[in-house]
Amino acid sequence: MLAVFGALAVARANPVPLVIVYILLFSAHIGLYWLNLKHHPNRRWVVFYYLAQAVLIISLAGFSYGGDNIRVSVVGSTTMCLIGESLGLWGNTRRSLLLGLVYAGLAMVLLFVLVGRNDFGAAVSNLLVNGVFIVLFMVVLNQQFTEREKAQELAERLESANARLAANAARIEALTLQNERQRMARELHDTLAQGLSGLVLQLEAVKAHLASQHTERASAIVDQALARARGTLAESRAAIDDLRLAPADLADRVREKVDRFAGATGIRCEVDLAVQENQLSAAVADHAVSILSEALANVARHAQADQVKIRFVLEREELELEVLDNGKGFDVNGQSSTGHYGLLGMRERARLTGGLLAIESTPQNGTRVRFTVKNSHGGQRP
Amino acid sequence: MKPIRVLITDDHLIVREGLRLILETADGIEIVGEASDGAECLRLVPKLKPEVILMDLQMPRMDGVTTIGHLRAEHPEIAIVILTTFNEDELMIRGLQAGARGYLLKDTSRETLLDTIQAAA
Secondary structure, eight states: OHHHHHHHHHHHHOSTTHHHHHHHHHHHHHHHHHHHHHHTTOHHHHHHHHHHHHHHHHHHHTOOTTHHHHHHHHHHHHHHHHHHHHHHHHOSSHHHHHHHHHHHHHHHHHHHHHHHHHHHHHHHHHHHHHHHHHHHHHHHHHHHHHHHHHHHHHHHHHHHHHHHHHHHHHHHHHHHHHHHHHHHHHHHIIIIIHHHHHHHHHHHHHHHHHHTTOHHHHHHHHHHHHHHHHHHHHHHHHHHHHHHTOOOOHHHHHHHHHHHHHHHHOOEEEEEEEOOTTSSOHHHHHHHHHHHHHHHHHIIIIIOOSEEEEEEEEETTEEEEEEEEOSOOOOGGGOOTTTOHHHHHHHHHHHHHTOEEEEEEOTTSOEEEEEEEETTOOOOOO | OOOEEEEEEOSOHHHHHHHHHHHHTSTTEEEEEEESSHHHHHHHHHHHOOSEEEEESSOSSSOHHHHHHHHHHHOTTSEEEEEEOTTOHHHHHHHHHHTOOEEEETTOOHHHHHHHHHHHO
16 A cells, blocks of 8 residues: 555656556556456455555546546446446345445545535436446456356366266276175185085095094095085086076076075065076176175165065066065165175176166165166176 | 093084094094084083084184184183184184184194194193
């Protein structure tokens, strides 16, 4: 402020650079507008900005360059611009009302000082007529700016959300693969590792009996071990077939999953099964069976249900898989993205097939998992 | 000399059978029963009163580590020996921390199995 008044004093004393100082003051006024577009959300900047603009307007009004008419026009246009700007930026708020009143008051005082009491009424009328257009122009201009700013912010947020979604999708895919590896490890552990461990123990027993000349007993154990070895081989073969996801009778696979679930949990199952071998693409069938497994596993782990209805039906080229339990349910919206890989895995499988997965549940009212997919979708292999 | 009373707890029949066949060849060891999971083991212990329990870790319904915790609290006099396969190091450590007295690989030799049971008893 001191600098501005200092510059004015210099300008009055030296008429030659007068126009330069005038241009500088006006440039500062316009420059502040430009800066305010960027910094207006900053509260400290807002206080500085409107004070600085008021000082500049007073300085320009006090300038003798150009005569009274020019000074009246400058006061009128600059104050109206600021009123319009504040309305455009802040809208129908207390802040813009306060700023409007302050700048209107400033305009009145400066006009009164510049034109005196006699011409004050005419100057105000003139200001009102011309000022309306300036205010409207500034309102529209600044509204457009704020809208553009909002759109840009929204675009940035969308871009950021897209990046997060892509990262999550990659993570889910990695988790799905990890689950598959864990399943393979479990299968190997439960078949080959246990079977071979048991056979080693039995052979140890055979060795002990042979060392003690108990050949009959040793022979009996060898027979038993042979039977167990064959059993282990059959189990391993089944596990390997399962891991290979080789084409099998889909209806049998579904029945087997349900039977195994019912046998292990004691939960009563009603099955509506209408699908035949080779009606579905192998990839879609594999994903559908895996979703069924995961849904049943969730019932076993969490639902505390005593009845499950399973629908696995292919009609008019669309597969409908539904698992409905009468358990305790859960808050679907309350599930964190990190806590329930089973649900994430099902969603990932549905995504890979191009199908739809809907999970409906409310506490104490059971859970319905529904997966639908068009058979025309080939689906990606798990 | 009174035989050591052993209870086998493993969900795989083939492993239980193998252990039983080996232990049958040893004097001084009596197999008092078999359990296919931790819950069954806890049910059998008061009735069978084993001195040593051979305990698998990965089992349905109740796993080995949980079962060991219960046994430590309710029957601290029983020696527990963990049965483990090649990929269960972390579980085995948890089992030992829970109170197991030792561990054995499931494909162990007869001599090691018998020595471990006698040492644990």
